[in-house]
Amino acid sequence: MSELLKVEGISKDFDGIKALNGVAISIKSGEIVLLIGPNGSGKSTLIETITGFYKADSGKVIFQGDDITGIPSHLIYDFGITRTFQIPRPLKRMTLLENLMIAEKTAGDGIWGSFRKKWLEEEYKTAERAFKLLGFFELKDLYHHPASNLSRGQLKLLELGRALMPETKLLIMDEPLAGIAPQLAKKLLNRLKELKKIDIGLFLIEHRLDLVFPHVDNIYVIADGRIIAEGREEVLKNPEVIEVYLGA
Numbered sequence: 001m002s003e004l005l006k007v008e009g010i011s012k013d014f015d016g017i018k019a020l021n022g023v024a025i026s027i028k029s030g031e032i033v034l035l036i037g038p039n040g041s042g043k044s045t046l047i048e049t050i051t052g053f054y055k056a057d058s059g060k061v062i063f064q065g066d067d068i069t070g071i072p073s074h075l076i077y078d079f080g081i082t083r084t085f086q087i088p089r090p091l092k093r094m095t096l097l098e099n100l101m102i103a104e105k106t107a108g109d110g111i112w113g114s115f116r117k118k119w120l121e122e123e124y125k126t127a128e129r130a131f132k133l134l135g136f137f138e139l140k141d142l143y144h145h146p147a148s149n150l151s152r153g154q155l156k157l158l159e160l161g162r163a164l165m166p167e168t169k170l171l172i173m174d175e176p177l178a179g180i181a182p183q184l185a186k187k188l189l190n191r192l193k194e195l196k197k198i199d200i201g202l203f204l205i206e207h208r209l210d211l212v213f214p215h216v217d218n219i220y221v222i223a224d225g226r227i228i229a230e231g232r233e234e235v236l237k238n239p240e241v242i243e244v245y246l247g248a
């Protein structure tokens with residue numbers, strides 16, 4: 001396991017509110033890292049900052065040794081960092097297959113770059129990858145259905161598939177289990193463990209500590225923009241965590 005991502009002392013202010021205050025984290029390849037914290041503690045802001053949607057006021061984001069601080073989001077994709085959103089963003093009238101194929105184009109070297117390539121050959125490769133991912137998430141039989149036919153849980157799986165269309169090294173997920181049935185949550189976690197095996201690093205924001213705890217390699221707890229605890233054992237001993245997440 002080699003280090004993929006290193007966040008060093010990131011701070012981000014919004015009109016005087018310190019959304020992030022000297023946050024440092026590290027993620028290795030083949031590792032599932034969890035970030036938990038109450039509403040408004042800075043979790044989404046951290047993701048937006050790593051993925052180039054927000055610009056940090058200070059601190060550094062290092063990816064495989066490259067300083068990627070402040071690089072805009074569309075270029076971050078080229079490093080192999082992809083993410084899913086709290087609310088899935090599929091193109092509802094397009095089929096599942098189209099949703100995946102489009103994701104590769106928009107995430108990769110840009111739609112114009114794709115047109116310039118020997119596109120038939122490329123399209124074939126893209127479709128092959130899309131089908132593989134649909135199979136991986138047990139959505140293959142629905143490939144020709146519009147995304148609007150999917151359940152909320154299936155939409156989360158499709159969203160994951162979309163994020164995996166480029167050559168993903170680090171996958172960042174904002175609350176992938178929110179609002180889905182326990183059975184599907186299990187399936188999703190099981191898929192994440194498979195992604196671990198092919199050395200993808202996974203960074204997860206999730207409230208459901210009870211569901212994810214057995215599956216994660218490391219945990220960070222954030223409160224008011226600061227990391228207040230790190231590590232599986234330490235987190236379980238932390239009185240704040242016990243009170244908020246494990247119902248003391």
Ligand code: ADP
Nearest residue numbers: 014017019037038039040041042043044045046
């Ligand atoms: P979480 O994801 O942990 O619920 P956020 O990262 O969304 O928390 O928010 C952290 C703090 O930053 C909150 O006080 C929130 O209101 C503020 N914040 C987040 N994004 C913005 C923004 N674009 N503009 C102003 N304030 C923001």
Ligand code: MG
Nearest residue numbers: 043044045086
């Ligand atoms: Mg959030």
